[in-house]
Amino acid sequence: MPPLLSVRGLVRAYHTGGTTLRALDGVDLDVERGEFVALVGPSGSGKSTLLTVLGGLERPDGGSYRFDGASVEDLDDTALAHLRNRRIGFVFQSFHLLPLLRADENVALPLRYAGWPLDKRLARAREILGQVGLADRVGHRPTELSGGQCQRVAIARALATDPDLLCADEPTGNLDSRSGTEILQLFHELHGRGRTIVMVTHDPQVAAGATRRVRIEDGRIVADER
16 A cells, blocks of 8 residues: 655745745655654745645646655646645644634534535534534634634534545644644644644644654754654
């Protein structure tokens, strides 16, 4: 069975004026099913860029990317959007919840794009909100929730389609220490249930809880510890 994620010679470059910045400079990485990988490194090292490429939010400029054995870089925009919607969940530092929607409506959004009928997607959203400890907050809007609760809603949204991969970009970065600890514990519980997680973090304590730590500097992997 192939790795869930496999990249070889991955390159991602940004052009500003007459300068070219290689945010990823020939990255080779395999991630097996069920791993909890922390991407660490200094600011500007390329770790968030790698996560967005793995999550299908950006396309690489060079190299190869295979998801569950199938080539990703050759997918057209529609097929790539389908991959993101069905098989990848994304959790952001700033939650990215829609403020006018209730918690269950935010969680149900990926299911709407997947073509689920309204009653089934809301039922699924409420089920997942219960799993992340928010059964009593399904009708609340983001402005009525704490930061930790908003992040739980965002995690529930990422889990809505039961994805193969959960990507998280500094998910505790905007939270106080208590809420951050609770969110990290939730990620550990998800990993314990078999979720594959790739998480960007600058926090050594968060990284220490992962089963694997990949350090990136200047767009290259310089250490890989299990």
